[in-house]
Amino acid sequence: MRIDVVSIFPSYFDGLTLSLLGRAQESGLIDLRVHDLREWTHDRHRTVDDTPYGGGAGMVMKPEPWGEALDALVAADGAAARPTIVFPSPAGEVFTQATARTLAEHDHLVFGCGRYEGIDERVFDYAAELGDVRLLSLGDYVLNGGEVATMAMVEAIGRLIPGVVGNPDSLVEESHEDGLLEYPSYTKPSVWRDRAVPEILLSGDHGRIARWRREQQVERTAARRPDLLDG
Numbered sequence: 001m002r003i004d005v006v007s008i009f010p011s012y013f014d015g016l017t018l019s020l021l022g023r024a025q026e027s028g029l030i031d032l033r034v035h036d037l038r039e040w041t042h043d044r045h046r047t048v049d050d051t052p053y054g055g056g057a058g059m060v061m062k063p064e065p066w067g068e069a070l071d072a073l074v075a076a077d078g079a080a081a082r083p084t085i086v087f088p089s090p091a092g093e094v095f096t097q098a099t100a101r102t103l104a105e106h107d108h109l110v111f112g113c114g115r116y117e118g119i120d121e122r123v124f125d126y127a128a129e130l131g132d133v134r135l136l137s138l139g140d141y142v143l144n145g146g147e148v149a150t151m152a153m154v155e156a157i158g159r160l161i162p163g164v165v166g167n168p169d170s171l172v173e174e175s176h177e178d179g180l181l182e183y184p185s186y187t188k189p190s191v192w193r194d195r196a197v198p199e200i201l202l203s204g205d206h207g208r209i210a211r212w213r214r215e216q217q218v219e220r221t222a223a224r225r226p227d228l229l230d231g
Contacts, residue, residue: 003031008115070085089137094139
């Protein structure tokens with residue numbers, strides 16, 4: 001998979017060269033390219049924002065650099081399929097595990113990280129001519145920019161690409177994969193600071209253990225995220 005990220009703070013993404021995603025890039029499973037939006041400015045101040053029409057607080061990101069960036073990245077792709085262009089936005093649909101699994105099947109993702117009061121709305125309209133546009137939100141809160149959200153999404157998507165996680169079975173029993181939260185996990189020692197591992201996990205009865213874990217999933221979800229049980 002190829003992933004292009006456009007930001008005015010490209011160093012934000014240095015952390016994506018570590019651990020599993022770093023190894024996935026070294027092995028060629030993921031081709032991650034981070035670009036500075038200011039590369040597509042043409043004034044000596046490398047300006048990417050301006051005051052909003054209609055007045056209001058803050059600044060809005062200009063359409064010209066974004067248009068040139070999208071032209072360059074989509075044209076450079078050379079693939080027949082349209083890329084998926086993601087803009088993190090508190091006004092977007094909520095990003096979920098199901099969203100991550102869907103996007104992990106795509107060949108080319110482009111992430112556009114907004115700043116200030118956001119990106120000129122015409123950029124989204126233009127981007128839809130070049131690819132499939134998704135405005136995605138991590139949740140009902142506002143961040144200073146799209147970088148943190150993009151990092152979270154890239155990690156959630158990247159780990160689902162076949163070969164990135166060594167044991168694919170570990171992806172099956174995670175929170176949200178089946179609509180429930182994950183069951184609690186324990187390791188050695190069996191007693192730690194007077195707290196014992198549930199006896200059933202020491203029984204060796206895999207059928208009972210599977211049932212217990214499922215019950216724990218339901219109980220934990222009901223207690224912490226009852227909204228997930230509405231469906």
